[in-house]
Amino acid sequence: METTLxxxxxxxxDQMVAKQDLLLRxxxxxxxxxxxxYPAxxxxxxxxxxxxPGGVDTHVHFNDVFMNTISV
Structure with missing residues (x-):
């Protein structure tokens, strides 16, 4: 199976934002x-x-005060 680093x-x-590496198989x-x-x-x-990574909604508005919504 092909690997990508x-x-x-x-x-x-969801629980982390950090400088990291990501390995895909x-x-x-x-x-x-x-x-x-790592050999990839x-x-x-x-x-x-x-x-x-997949499953993360990249189109979000963290603080839409004008719409009375607050997230994150």
Whole structure:
């Protein structure tokens, strides 16, 4: 199964926002953390970028005061 390592991005999960690496096996997340020189078929440098794994709604309005809504 093909592996992809997304290295050095800011990973946004429901309980965490941190500079981490993300390992994919096929289309599934296999690991999140500091994975160092993990041997992967494809390596993507995500330095300075946000990494938003599947299931994270990237179109959100954290504080819409004009609509009387507050989230997060």
């Amino acid at each position: 997304i290295r050095g991005g800011t990973v946004v999960l 096929g289309e599934k997340i296999a690991a999140v953390g500091e994975l160092g020189d 078929d494809t390596i993507i440098d995500a330095s300075g970028l946000l990494v938003l």
